[in-house]
Amino acid sequence: MPPTLEAEIAKPNLKPSSFKRQSILPGFWPSFSYTVLYLSLIVLIPLSAVFLKSATSGWAHFLQSIRSPNVMAAYRISFGASFIAGLISVIIGFLIAWVLVRYHFPGKALADALVDLPFALPTAVAGIALTSLYTENGWLGRFLVPLGIKVAFTPLGIIVALTFIGLPFVVRSVQPVLEDADLELEEAASSLGATRWQIFSRVIFPMVRPALLTGFALAFARALGEYGSVIFIAGNLPMKTEIVPLLIVTKLEQYDYSGATAIAVVMLVTSFILLLFINVLQRRSRRFTEPA
Amino acid sequence: MTKPHLKDPPLVRWTLIGLALAALGLFIVLPLAAVFVQAFERGWQVYRDNILQPETVSAIELSLLTVAITVPLNTLFGLAAAWAITKFQFTGKNVLTTLIDIPFGVSPVISGLVFVLVFGAQGWFGPWLMEHDIPIIFAVPGIILATTFVTFPFVARELIALMESQGTDEEEAAMVLGANSWQMFFRVTLPNIKWGLLYGVVLCTARALGEFGAVSVVSGHIRGQTNTLPLHVEILYNEYNYAGAFAVASLLSVLAVITLALKKFLEWKTGQEQA
Amino acid sequence: MKLKTLLLSALTASALFAAGPVKLLNVSYDPTRELYQDINAAFAKQWKAKTGADVQISQSHGGSGKQARSVIDGLQADVVTLALAYDIDVLAEKAKLVPQNWQSRLPNNSTPYTSTIVFLVRKGNPKHIKDWEDLVKPGIGVITPNPKTSGGARWSYLAAWGYALKKNNGDESKAQDFVKRVYKNVPVLDSGARGSTTTFVQRGIGDVLLSWENEAYLALNQLGKDKFEIVTPSISVLAEPPVSIVDKVAAKHGTTEVATAYLKFLYSEEGQEIGAKNYYRPQSPQALAKYASQFPKITLFTIDDTFGGWQKTQKKHFEDGGVFDKIYTPGI
Numbered sequence: 001m002p003p004t005l006e007a008e009i010a011k012p013n014l015k016p017s018s019f020k021r022q023s024i025l026p027g028f029w030p031s032f033s034y035t036v037l038y039l040s041l042i043v044l045i046p047l048s049a050v051f052l053k054s055a056t057s058g059w060a061h062f063l064q065s066i067r068s069p070n071v072m073a074a075y076r077i078s079f080g081a082s083f084i085a086g087l088i089s090v091i092i093g094f095l096i097a098w099v100l101v102r103y104h105f106p107g108k109a110l111a112d113a114l115v116d117l118p119f120a121l122p123t124a125v126a127g128i129a130l131t132s133l134y135t136e137n138g139w140l141g142r143f144l145v146p147l148g149i150k151v152a153f154t155p156l157g158i159i160v161a162l163t164f165i166g167l168p169f170v171v172r173s174v175q176p177v178l179e180d181a182d183l184e185l186e187e188a189a190s191s192l193g194a195t196r197w198q199i200f201s202r203v204i205f206p207m208v209r210p211a212l213l214t215g216f217a218l219a220f221a222r223a224l225g226e227y228g229s230v231i232f233i234a235g236n237l238p239m240k241t242e243i244v245p246l247l248i249v250t251k252l253e254q255y256d257y258s259g260a261t262a263i264a265v266v267m268l269v270t271s272f273i274l275l276l277f278i279n280v281l282q283r284r285s286r287r288f289t290e291p292a
Numbered sequence: 293m294t295k296p297h298l299k300d301p302p303l304v305r306w307t308l309i310g311l312a313l314a315a316l317g318l319f320i321v322l323p324l325a326a327v328f329v330q331a332f333e334r335g336w337q338v339y340r341d342n343i344l345q346p347e348t349v350s351a352i353e354l355s356l357l358t359v360a361i362t363v364p365l366n367t368l369f370g371l372a373a374a375w376a377i378t379k380f381q382f383t384g385k386n387v388l389t390t391l392i393d394i395p396f397g398v399s400p401v402i403s404g405l406v407f408v409l410v411f412g413a414q415g416w417f418g419p420w421l422m423e424h425d426i427p428i429i430f431a432v433p434g435i436i437l438a439t440t441f442v443t444f445p446f447v448a449r450e451l452i453a454l455m456e457s458q459g460t461d462e463e464e465a466a467m468v469l470g471a472n473s474w475q476m477f478f479r480v481t482l483p484n485i486k487w488g489l490l491y492g493v494v495l496c497t498a499r500a501l502g503e504f505g506a507v508s509v510v511s512g513h514i515r516g517q518t519n520t521l522p523l524h525v526e527i528l529y530n531e532y533n534y535a536g537a538f539a540v541a542s543l544l545s546v547l548a549v550i551t552l553a554l555k556k557f558l559e560w561k562t563g564q565e566q567a
Numbered sequence: 568m569k570l571k572t573l574l575l576s577a578l579t580a581s582a583l584f585a586a587g588p589v590k591l592l593n594v595s596y597d598p599t600r601e602l603y604q605d606i607n608a609a610f611a612k613q614w615k616a617k618t619g620a621d622v623q624i625s626q627s628h629g630g631s632g633k634q635a636r637s638v639i640d641g642l643q644a645d646v647v648t649l650a651l652a653y654d655i656d657v658l659a660e661k662a663k664l665v666p667q668n669w670q671s672r673l674p675n676n677s678t679p680y681t682s683t684i685v686f687l688v689r690k691g692n693p694k695h696i697k698d699w700e701d702l703v704k705p706g707i708g709v710i711t712p713n714p715k716t717s718g719g720a721r722w723s724y725l726a727a728w729g730y731a732l733k734k735n736n737g738d739e740s741k742a743q744d745f746v747k748r749v750y751k752n753v754p755v756l757d758s759g760a761r762g763s764t765t766t767f768v769q770r771g772i773g774d775v776l777l778s779w780e781n782e783a784y785l786a787l788n789q790l791g792k793d794k795f796e797i798v799t800p801s802i803s804v805l806a807e808p809p810v811s812i813v814d815k816v817a818a819k820h821g822t823t824e825v826a827t828a829y830l831k832f833l834y835s836e837e838g839q840e841i842g843a844k845n846y847y848r849p850q851s852p853q854a855l856a857k858y859a860s861q862f863p864k865i866t867l868f869t870i871d872d873t874f875g876g877w878q879k880t881q882k883k884h885f886e887d888g889g890v891f892d893k894i895y896t897p898g899i
């Protein structure tokens with residue numbers, strides 16, 4: 001006799017602090033175990049290698065690796081450039097999202113599709129493409145360099161590359177919020193006498209702010225670890241334009257494994273914190289947009 | 293329809309549109325155009341030669357092989373994970389979901405580093421692997437492992453979001469009506485998620501094809517053997533063979549554009565289904 | 568376990584017989600890409616004519632030290648063609664991949680071509696760099712790769728050191744001081760010679776590139792005689808990049824015969840000509856005479872004479888904690 005729903009619900013849940021709630025759906029244990037197994041094998045255990053390696057090398061060595069001048073400089077460059085690029089992405093991304101949601105214009109669908117390009121394009125391709133644009137003879141470089149604006153092989157180049165890859169995160173975070181925006185709120189504000197600007201700054205912007213924050217965090221997290229798009233345009237001068245991922249690769253090439261892992265540990269811890277932060281943000285915003 | 297008093301004045305509107313399109317053009321269209329223009333700079337014949345070079349063909353083969361292994365593995369995982377997480381309630385559900393997201397936040401270089409630490413000659417299994425003559429790092433298996441790590445969450449995330457919003461009602465109804473597990477899965481669940489599943493697979497594939505940093509760390513950079521397409525681009529570029537580098541890059545760009553088109557199509561399809 | 572091994576060997580054997588072309592992996596140092604493109608094509612032709620079999624040679628390029636470590640770590644090289652003898656010595660020491668006496672197996676200490684270090688400067692030589700002494704002038708940007716990974720970098724370092732020794736009557740501390748001042752002017756260390764060339768030529772960084780002789784000519788020919796010029800210093804080091812078959816790997820792959828023939832090809836007249844055309848100084852007297860005009864005359868000193876050999880030199884200067892670590896801090 002197939003189980004009836006009523007019978008199942010009527011069953012008392014005998015174990016008060018049970019791991020899993022009773023359900024009539026099959027396949028929990030196989031899928032759960034497979035999930036945990038695969039996750040551990042591919043992700044968790046390999047990642048632990050980084051921490052173990054650093055742990056076995058000792059705290060003193062760890063600090064020494066982190067504190068050397070070029071490593072500190074690389075952290076400054078990576079964090080700084082990612083932060084600035086994130087801010088620029090937020091501004092431009094918000095603009096693009098706004099225009100895509102609120103206005104109609106020819107080619108809108110195409111523009112909307114193109115936003116995802118940095119997400120879909122291989123990083124190495126982006127890297128050489130961006131570099132070719134901003135070198136002395138490049139399409140943009142030939143105008144900028146005579147003006148004294150050097151983009152290729154300078155920190156500015158790093159920022160440009162990181163903005164490129166951060167844009168889609170901001171646009172795609174903000175778009176759904178703008179699309180779901182309740183026009184009634186704006187109507188109400190308008191009928192109460194608010195100007196267009198006041199409506200924007202007092203009604204729309206606060207609504208969008210969490211999404212902007214999420215988008216910034218996503219762009220920032222991605223930019224921190226970015227390698228392919230940046231190493232061609234950066235110039236890779238230690239103390240000036242050497243990003244942390246490149247430093248890790250350099251140390252690996254010199255077979256300084258413990259040095260590489262020390263640097264990686266700091267990056268990983270930062271990434272985890274960022275990831276948690278983003279997850280919290282996203283869960284909170286979902287609570288507000290989910291149907292009652 | 294937006295009421296007239298809620299609309300922005302045309303001047304504001306068109307200025308903003310202009311600025312947005314300029315930004316899009318500058319940051320996104322221009323680089324894409326640069327790839328194609330420079331690929332064809334020396335003419336169609338040179339372009340064709342560059343693509344048909346044996347080393348390029350090997351790179352294409354390796355990239356495809358990687359995708360053929362990585363994507364199904366991660367798709368299977370995605371289905372299993374989404375099933376366990378969205379159709380059941382259990383303690384630690386949120387922790388598991390967050391753990392699955394980890395590869396998203398890890399720098400590609402570190403993704404490669406972890407496998408060097410585990411399988412490299414000085415790593416955990418290094419000596420054993422050397423003795424038994426099983427090359428992982430500097431060989432194809434290492435590339436596949438690193439790519440699997442990097443593309444790990446794509447299908448899972450997509451399915452989790454989708455299946456979470458779909459709930460458990462339909463499946464429970466099927467069970468009550470007497471379906472067995474597989475009937476329920478194939479007749480109820482799968483049709484509901486098919487567009488989301490495809491979407492995740494498309495994203496996973498695109499990322500697997502384009503991965504650079506992680507693969508660069510574990511690959512032996514042996515031209516014609518352990519170079520994927522993105523690595524091959526770098527090699528050609530560093531040899532001052534710009535036409536060649538951009539030719540290969542253009543292949544990857546075409547794939548990226550196809551990915552975008554597929555994405556749009558699948559988004560439209562999912563939108564349709566939900567309507 | 569036994570059955571598995573049996574099956575595996577049967578499969579491998581049958582695969583070898585069912586054969587496609589014989590495959591060789593040549594793990595080389597950084598600037599030799601063009602050289603081996605030419606060599607490999609010529610050798611494949613010759614091998615086909617001689618034996619009727621096809622041979623496919625794959626290349627891997629990178630800083631010599633880095634490549635050596637990769638081979639030790641399991642990179643399956645059938646032959647290695649590296650920048651200096653020490654990098655092949657470690658294959659014997661650390662992984663027993665070649666015998667201790669590898670260097671005596673081929674003529675000229677297993678060195679089919681020699682080279683040296685010269686300067687590549689911007690056209691017109693705006694900073695007037697004529698010799699080693701000019702490298703320590705304030706404000707000069709010197710581009711050279713990382714001695715920890717690159718062979719060319721070590722040759723350059725030792726060339727500078729050798730110059731200072733000769734100038735100061737063998738005073739080691741003065742030599743160290745000189746080299747320290749040179750590296751003070753180095754803004755970035757790439758991992759290989761090709762990387763440094765890219766930095767100098769493509770990114771426009773620095774005023775002078777300390778370069779392999781062949782690499783300098785390559786840059787000149789490929790990237791613009793109108794952009795760069797070569798400056799020959801008064802004295803430089805005789806660089807002797809050696810080659811060797813990797814016995815253990817070749818035996819495993821069954822490629823010992825082909826690999827040996829491949830390396831011998833480098834010494835043949837055809838091989839020597841190809842080398843000379845790629846701006847490597849050939850060993851064969853015929854080729855040397857024919858191409859003498861394209862190689863500037865420089866006074867060259869050797870590692871053995873001036874430094875007592877690579878074993879000593881590597882340990883003193885380039886190991887962790889050695890002289891290089893003491894004198895170099897990244898960034899300027």
